[in-house]
Amino acid sequence: MLDVNATQHFVADDKWRGGNAAVALLTFDVDGDTPLLAEDAHYEHHLSTMSHGAYGPKVGIFRIIEMLARREKPATFFFPGLTAERYPRSIEAVLEAGHEVALHGYTHRSPVYNTPEVQVEELERGLGALAEHGAKPIGYRAPMWSTARTTMESLGKYGLAYDSSMFDDDRPYVLETPSGRIAELPIHWALDDWEQYIYVPDPDFGHIINRPSQVAELWIEELDAMRETNSLCILTCHPFASGRPSRLRAIERFIEFAESCGDVAFSRADAVAEAVLASRVTSSVDP
Numbered sequence: 001m002l003d004v005n006a007t008q009h010f011v012a013d014d015k016w017r018g019g020n021a022a023v024a025l026l027t028f029d030v031d032g033d034t035p036l037l038a039e040d041a042h043y044e045h046h047l048s049t050m051s052h053g054a055y056g057p058k059v060g061i062f063r064i065i066e067m068l069a070r071r072e073k074p075a076t077f078f079f080p081g082l083t084a085e086r087y088p089r090s091i092e093a094v095l096e097a098g099h100e101v102a103l104h105g106y107t108h109r110s111p112v113y114n115t116p117e118v119q120v121e122e123l124e125r126g127l128g129a130l131a132e133h134g135a136k137p138i139g140y141r142a143p144m145w146s147t148a149r150t151t152m153e154s155l156g157k158y159g160l161a162y163d164s165s166m167f168d169d170d171r172p173y174v175l176e177t178p179s180g181r182i183a184e185l186p187i188h189w190a191l192d193d194w195e196q197y198i199y200v201p202d203p204d205f206g207h208i209i210n211r212p213s214q215v216a217e218l219w220i221e222e223l224d225a226m227r228e229t230n231s232l233c234i235l236t237c238h239p240f241a242s243g244r245p246s247r248l249r250a251i252e253r254f255i256e257f258a259e260s261c262g263d264v265a266f267s268r269a270d271a272v273a274e275a276v277l278a279s280r281v282t283s284s285v286d287p
């Protein structure tokens with residue numbers, strides 16, 4: 001049973017924190033040009049706007065991988081199956097560097113606007129495309145952070161042990177679904193670079209170009225407060241946005257602050273999910 005009013009939302013114990021005040025996840029949604037194609041197939045002929053998305057899997061992702069190696073930090077990369085097919089070097093580089101690959105749909109269409117049949121097809125085709133490159137994800141994040149009931153209820157059936165598309169907590173929790181228990185790793189717009197940097201006039205995806213120093217400050221304030229509440233701080237970045245030179249620095253400032261605290265651990269999402277699923281579930285949250 002899955003109840004979005006949270007009656008089936010179980011609180012896990014805090015083993016996932018490993019004694020740290022907070023855990024930070026560096027996650028990257030490798031959308032590439034798939035959101036443009038999902039918006040309308042005719043964008044295939046709009047070379048300039050397509051190249052905006054392509055910057056991620058062509059350039060940005062390699063800068064990010066280099067930075068993570070230099071900083072010795074693990075990360076989780078959510079791939080739409082179509083990005084893996086169109087830009088195979090990007091997923092191969094992530095796997096070679098030892099980071100986690102998780103699923104981000106196939107075409108990057110929001111499950112909410114797909115029929116139940118298409119939602120299942122998106123999971124199957126997405127997993128198939130990632131498997132072609134040797135990735136066997138245990139995690140899922142809905143495109144546009146817009147998940148739907150059929151998708152959530154199907155995750156366990158496909159060996160997916162966690163989701164990261166919900167907003168109703170700032171600590172990981174357990175959801176009971178018809179295909180088994182899954183861990184939920186909740187996210188928030190304040191920790192997403194899309195809201196900070198996306199200027200794409202056609203299609204109208206955003207009109208924002210914030211200063212990276214201001215963005216770093218926002219993320220640092222989020223993490224600092226989350227240390228007090230023993231929360232899971234999930235940074236979500238897109239290689240076509242945060243792979244640019246100035247914006248990579250904002251992620252590095254976030255990392256430097258976390259390291260300076262001395263009580264923040266960095267983890268991959270799969271490790272947190274596994275710890276949550278192995279923990280003692282003590283109570284359910286009231287709706």
Ligand SMILES: [Zn+2]
Binds near residue numbers: 029030108
């Ligand atoms: Zn996405």
